[in-house]
Amino acid sequence: MTKINIIATATEADGGVAARHHGFIRMVLRRFLRHRLAVAGAVVVVLLCASALFANLLAPHDPTFLDTRHRFLAPFQDMGFLLGTDELGRDTLSRLLYGGRVSLAVGLVAMLTTIVSGLLIGLTAGYYGGWIDDLLMRFVDTMLCFPQVFLLLVVAAFVPPTLISISLIIGLTSWMEVARIVRGEMLYLKEQDFVQAARALGAGGARIMFRELLPNAIAPVLVAATLKVATAVLMESYISYLGYGIQPPLASWGNMLTNAQGYFDTVPYLAILPGALITLAVMSFNFLGDGLRDALDPRLKMD
C-alpha cells in the first residue's frame, strides 16, 4: 500500500561468517599491491623522500659552491659533476638533491596545512549544517573567487619568504577544495543508519564527528592530500618564478627551473632535470593517492 519492504534474502546461511578474516592492514596492503601504478608511485615517492632526507650524504658537492671553471657542463660530460653544472658552476645533482628536500618539505607542510584547515571547516560545515554550513561555505566561495596565485602574492608581499611561511601560505590558500570534499562526505555520511545508531548508543556530537564519521572520510581526504603535495610542489615553483618563492642561493626544484629559463635554448637540461623531477614527484603522489583510495575503502567489495 504505502511502502513496500522487500524482505532481503540472506545470501549465505546465518552461520556463515565471511570465509576468511583478514587483518585490516594486510587487506589494505594486498589491495594496494595489486595496483601496479600505485606501487610504482609509492616506490618513487619513497626514493624521492629518502634522497631528500639524505641529501647531505648523497650530494657529491656543496649545492651552493660556485666552481667558475666548470660552468654549463652537460650531464655525464665530467664524472665529477655527474649531472652537469649550471651557469655559476654549481653541481646540478647536488642542487637537485637539496632542492628536492626543500620542495618536498614545502609540499608536505603545505599539504598538512591544507588538510587540517580543510578538515576542520568541512567537518563543521557538513556535520552541523544550517547557518554554520551557510556561513562557512560562503567563506569558501569567497576564497575561491580569487585566483590562488593572487592570494599567494598578496600574502607573500607582506611575509618574508621562508620555507615555513611559503608552505603555510600555499596551504592556507588551497584548503577550500578539501573543505568541500569533506563537507560533501559529511552530508552523505551523517544520514547513514550507523550515525543514528551511534547516537542511540549515547555518542555525542564531537565523538560522532571525529570517531564515527571522520574515519569514513579518510579515503577521499587521503587522495586529496596526495594531490595537494603535488600541487604545492607546483605552486612553489610557480611563486618562485614570480620571485616570491624560496630565495637563491638555497635551491628548490622550482627556483632551479626558474633559473634555467634564460638558458633554455642553449642548455635545455638545466630546465629539463628539475622539470622532470617535479613531474615525476607530482605523478607519483597522484598514483600513490589513487592506489590508497582503492585499498583503504572498506565499503568496496571484499574479494
Added chain:
Amino acid sequence: MAADVRPLLQVEDLKIQFRVPDGILPAVDGIGYRLDRGETLGLVGESGSGKSVSSLALLRLLESPPAEIRSGRVLFQGRDLLQVPEREISDLRGRSISMIFQEPMTSLNPVMTVGFQIDEALMRHFGWPRREARQRSLELLTLVGIPSPQRNIDSYPHELSGGMRQRVMIALALSCEPKILVADEPTTALDVTIQAQILELMVGLQEKFGTSILLITHDLAVIAETAHRVAVMYAGRIVEAAPVATIFGEPRHPYTQGLLNSIPRIHRERLDALAEIAGGVPDLTRLPPGCAFAPRCPRADAHCRRERPEPMTVGSDHVVSCWKASDA
C-alpha cells in the same frame, strides 16, 4: 491497572508533528502507553502509522526541524526524558534505553571492527579501559551466538552476514545492560529462518538481563511469539492496547480485527499487504475530523466521521479508541 508499581516507562499524550511543504503532518497524535519491567510491548501498525517516529522521540533522536514535539511526557522511572538536559540524555542513550534498527547491513560503522564498536560503547558509558572493555565485548559476542568470537571480534561489518550483524547490534545495544531495548523492526530485513533465531535470541537475553523490550513490527506473527502486551497504532494514534491474548482473542477495534483477519490468509505477510481492510493509510496532512479509520471502517457511521473517539477502558488492561467498541 498496575496500581502496585510505577511503570518503568510511561508515555503520556505524545504529540509529534513535521513541518512539510504541504503543511503540518501530525505523525504522532497524542499517544500514551506504558512499559513494565521485563515485559515486551509490541507496537504494530501499517507503514507510516508513526511507530518509528514515536520511538525515536523517547530518546530525543528526532531531527528538529523538521520534527517538533508538541506535547507529552516520557516518564522513565518517573523522570520526564523530554525535559532532561541534552548532556544527560546522551548518557541515558545506550545506558538506560538502547535501540536496534531495521537495517543490520548499515547500522554498524563500516570502518571499525565490531569489537571496537562494542568497546567504544562500554568505554564511553562505564569509563573502562580498552582491555577490560575488550574482555566484555568478547563475552557479549559469545552470548549473542557469534561463532568463533575470538576471531570475529576483529571482523569488519562487511565480513559478516546480515543475521550476524544483527546479533552484533544486539550485543552492542545490550552491552551496557539497559533497562529498555527499543527494537524497530529488528528482523524485517532478515530472511524468515534467521528472523526466528534473532527473536529467540532477544527473548533469551530479555530473560537473562530482565530487559523490557519495545518491539516495533509489521508482523503479527512476531507479536504473537514475543510480546506480552500489544499497542496497535493507526495514523499516529494508538487505537487499541491490551495483553497479547486479549488482542488475539477478543480484539475490539475494527482495525485490529481487520489486521487479525488477514493473518491466516497471508501468513507472515507484511501488514501493508493487507487485503482485509479496504483502502490505504490516510494522508496525515488531511486527516478527517472524526476517527481517522472511519473512511476504511465497515462499521463507521456519521458519529464516527464527526467526532474523534477517545481511548476508553473496555476490560482489564484493555483500552480501545472506537465509538463502536462498547456495543460490539
